[in-house]
Amino acid sequence: MSSHSPPTVVLLCAPGTLQGIDTGLRRAGARLVRLSSIEPRPIHPTTWMDRLKRFPEPDTVVVTSRAAVEAGVRPWKQGSDQVPASLEFWAVGPGTAQALRQLGIRRVRRPSTVGAEAATKALGRGTPRTVVYFRSDLAGPRLARALRSQGHRVVDLVVYRVEAPPPFTARARAELSKGDLLVVTSPSGLSDLRRRLDRATFSRLARTTPLVVLGERSRRSARGHGFRHTSVVPPSTTQRFTLRLLRELRHARA
Numbered sequence: 001m002s003s004h005s006p007p008t009v010v011l012l013c014a015p016g017t018l019q020g021i022d023t024g025l026r027r028a029g030a031r032l033v034r035l036s037s038i039e040p041r042p043i044h045p046t047t048w049m050d051r052l053k054r055f056p057e058p059d060t061v062v063v064t065s066r067a068a069v070e071a072g073v074r075p076w077k078q079g080s081d082q083v084p085a086s087l088e089f090w091a092v093g094p095g096t097a098q099a100l101r102q103l104g105i106r107r108v109r110r111p112s113t114v115g116a117e118a119a120t121k122a123l124g125r126g127t128p129r130t131v132v133y134f135r136s137d138l139a140g141p142r143l144a145r146a147l148r149s150q151g152h153r154v155v156d157l158v159v160y161r162v163e164a165p166p167p168f169t170a171r172a173r174a175e176l177s178k179g180d181l182l183v184v185t186s187p188s189g190l191s192d193l194r195r196r197l198d199r200a201t202f203s204r205l206a207r208t209t210p211l212v213v214l215g216e217r218s219r220r221s222a223r224g225h226g227f228r229h230t231s232v233v234p235p236s237t238t239q240r241f242t243l244r245l246l247r248e249l250r251h252a253r254a
Contacts, residue, residue, distance in 0.1 A: 006030060007249050010179035012037045012189050016066050017095055018235065024242035030249060033175045037189040039163040040136065042071035045079065048157045052076065052132065055155040060129040061089045062147070064116050064139065069099040072134030072159035077103060090119050093214070094235050113234060115215040116143045124150040131155070138162040138188055162188070168196050176205060180252045183212045183245070187221035194225055210252040212245065 008031040011018065015036055025032045063069055077083050088107045091097035092115055100108045111118035120143060123129065128151040133144050137158050144156035168176070176182070176197075182205070184190050190213075194202050206226040212233050213219050222230045233244045 007181075007253050008033060008175070008179045009181045009183060009245060009249060010035065010175055011183045011185075012193055013183070013185040014038050014040065014065065014067060014189075016099075017185050018183075018241070019095065019098075020238035021242045021245065024239065025245065028242075028246050030246065033179065035168070035172055035175070036165050037184070037186070037192045038138075039165050040065075040067035040071065041161045041163050042067075043159055043161060045075040045159075048072075048159060049076070049079070052155060052157065055132070056130050056153065057084070058130045058132045058155075059086070059088060060123070060131045060152075061087060062092075062119060062123075062131055062133045062143070063089060063096055063100065064092045064119075064135060064143070066095055066099045067136065067160050068134040069096060069103065070160075072157060073100065073105075074103060077105075090123065092116055092119050094237070113215070115217055117217060118215075119143075120146045120150070123147060123152065128152050133157065134159050136160050136162045164192065164195070173197070173201070176209075177201070179209060181212060181245070181249050182209045184218065184222075185214055187218050190218065190221050190225055210248065212248055 006029055009025060010033045012035045022032050063073060088109060089100050089105055090109050091100055097108050097110055111122040131147055131152050131154045133154055133156050135158060141156055144154045147154045184193060207228055210229040211222055211227045212231050213222055214235055215232060219230055219232050231248055233241065233248065235241050
């Protein structure tokens with residue numbers, strides 16, 4: 001990675017995503033620039049808690065983001081006696097799983113690959129369940145519909161709203177243009193990036209900057225947005241993910 005300037009990874013993600021990679025990249029001589037892709041705004045629990053209380057006692061909870069843990073699982077756990085210790089939680093990625101464990105939840109499972117589609121597939125292999133699904137308004141009901149089509153009973157709860165962050169500052173736009181590697185953690189992040197840049201700047205970024213995404217759904221989204229050099233690096237442990245990023249960064253700088 002020899003160059004006059006340190007190799008730079010620009011990470012566009014929700015606050016708190018991929019925590020822990022900063023140190024490993026810095027030790028390897030790389031810069032990490034974090035840009036926020038969304039602003040999660042929790043919905044007051046009284047808005048959705050009554051629906052949950054009327055729902056039959058669940059045996060499974062599906063959570064697709066850290067924000068859903070904070071906006072949904074935390075207030076439910078703190079304000080209800082309806083959270084039995086036997087309840088099984090499914091997290092779509094390591095960050096979400098970590099957030100659940102930090103709340104003291106022990107029965108946390110993950111599908112073999114990252115993403116909501118992988119969780120749906122994993123749950124489809126067993127007997128029908130009674131599922132609580134915490135999500136954002138942006139996520140839509142697709143996952144809940146897929147689970148219901150498999151025979152599961154699902155209460156689909158919007159526990160936070162996704163608000164667009166302010167426009168990129170001049171400094172952020174400069175970092176995007178100079179970055180050696182761009183990491184975007186979701187399809188909505190790619191749409192957000194396109195919305196916040198003018199057409200010429202976005203087109204140049206898509207043509208010239210190598211992109212790393214976390215799953216196949218994001219890869220398909222990147223192709224639709226015109227990105228020419230896209231790699232999938234599923235999040236695993238912090239160390240493994242950092243090593244994969246460094247490998248992609250070396251290729252980008254070659």
